[in-house]
Amino acid sequence: MTQNLVYLNGEYVPASEAKISIFDGAISLGMTVTESTRTFAHQPFRLRDHLERLYLSLKAARFDAGMMLDEMEQLTLEVWEKNRPHYPADTDAWIIHNITPGQWVPSSGQKPPESKPTVMIVTLPLDLSYWAEFYRTGCHAVTPFTRVQPAQSLDSRIKNRSRFLYTMAESEVKQFDPMAQSLILDTNGFLSENKGGNFFLVTKNCIKTPSTINCLNGISRQTIFQLANQLEIPIEECQLLPYDVTTADEAFFTSTPYCIMPATKFNGITVGNGEVGPITRNLISAWSQLVGIDIQEQAQQSQQSLS
Known part of the structure; x- marks a missing residue:
């Protein structure tokens, strides 16, 4: 199967090349809000419900994704459509969202003023065996x-x-x-x-x-x-x-x-x-x-x- 493209902070990169900083909040603080959706016959199931829960989690965690929910939904569908041709008809997919607060300064434990959230959207083949x-x-x-x-x-x-x-x-x-x-x-x-x-x-x-x-x-x-x-x-x-x-x-x-x-x-x-x-x-x-x-x-x- 051709390597999946990953959405990472506004760019599409091959999964093997997707990288985040060691100072990202995901690593330095263990702070990541997530969702996992699956497809049935290549159609995302209850994607909107998953994303609504994602945004409630973000609100409770006190950081955001840097975009509105509707934009996240359209972006997610775009990521899936880019990867969908590489999935056989009988293979469904995970659609995974990982959102972090972005960079944090290790010495002070504070978020730099210019830091933006890290947004990752990944699709993976769904192995049900x-x-x-x-x-x-x-x-x-x-x-x-x-x-x-x-x-x-x-x-x-x-x-x-x-x-x-x-x-x-x-x-x-x-x-x-x-x-x-x-x-x-x-x-x-x-x-x-x-x-x-x-x-x-x-x-x-x-x-x-x-x-x-x-x-x-x-x-x-x-x-x-x-x-x-x-x-x-x-x-x-x-x-x-x-x-x-x-x-x-x-x-x-x-x-x-x-x-x-x-x-x-x-x-x-x-x-x-x-x-x-x-x-x-x-x-x-x-x-x-x-x-x-x-x-x-x-x-x-x-x-x-x-x-």
């Missing part, structure tokens, strides 16, 4: 020792690039099971999220999910609410404990790349009957209809292409 088997068998959700930061320290609704905490959590659960998916708790022991997605369970035909007090209000999470209402399945936000997963009938994660990832085991205990449940399957089917692509089949084809 890792998640393909989970649609059929479900994944193993495991709670790590690491806890999410409390909202009093950093509000989880600010989608930021720091993956330190989440990477630690993932490494911890993979000591227990190499294919485990982290289900992180907050400091009070309530369910939160995993490294890049939200969590849901089903009990007595009602879908339940943690509130956004301690987790990101994912765009995929919002889509589940939309589909549940469409299918007339009750759904609610509430505080959930590990006990609720252990005794649930079904469970699943949601995230931009895989949409829905069933979970059939929790901390070594079977969830429900140990199979992907009917409500989860109905949601996968409804999502596929929504986007015009069989999301399970697409992941399986991605897996087969590597074998």
Whole structure:
């Protein structure tokens, strides 16, 4: 595949040549606001919703992107159209935004008056092979020792690039099971999220999910609410404990790349009957209809292409 072009501060450069300063706020302060959107059949899915959340994160983080939301949307579509011809028809894309406050003076910790924000827009091929088997068998959700930061320290609704905490959590659960998916708790022991997605369970035909007090209000999470209402399945936000997963009938994660990832085991205990449940399957089917692509089949084809 021809090398993707990256948008970086007003210029298009090959991905291998895209560089930022070591004094950029992303590196010197670990300060980056981010969004990740995906395409279905090369059409960006809920791009506007992702960008609206990006701008809310920027406002809460107290720096801006140097352009209005409408301009960012048009620019994003332009970046994708420049790269789109290099993507085969059966390969979808990540569209990634990373925004930093720009240069900071290391000695004083202050932003120079002339410094502008750093804006990066990247597209990458979406490899779904890792998640393909989970649609059929479900994944193993495991709670790590690491806890999410409390909202009093950093509000989880600010989608930021720091993956330190989440990477630690993932490494911890993979000591227990190499294919485990982290289900992180907050400091009070309530369910939160995993490294890049939200969590849901089903009990007595009602879908339940943690509130956004301690987790990101994912765009995929919002889509589940939309589909549940469409299918007339009750759904609610509430505080959930590990006990609720252990005794649930079904469970699943949601995230931009895989949409829905069933979970059939929790901390070594079977969830429900140990199979992907009917409500989860109905949601996968409804999502596929929504986007015009069989999301399970697409992941399986991605897996087969590597074998």
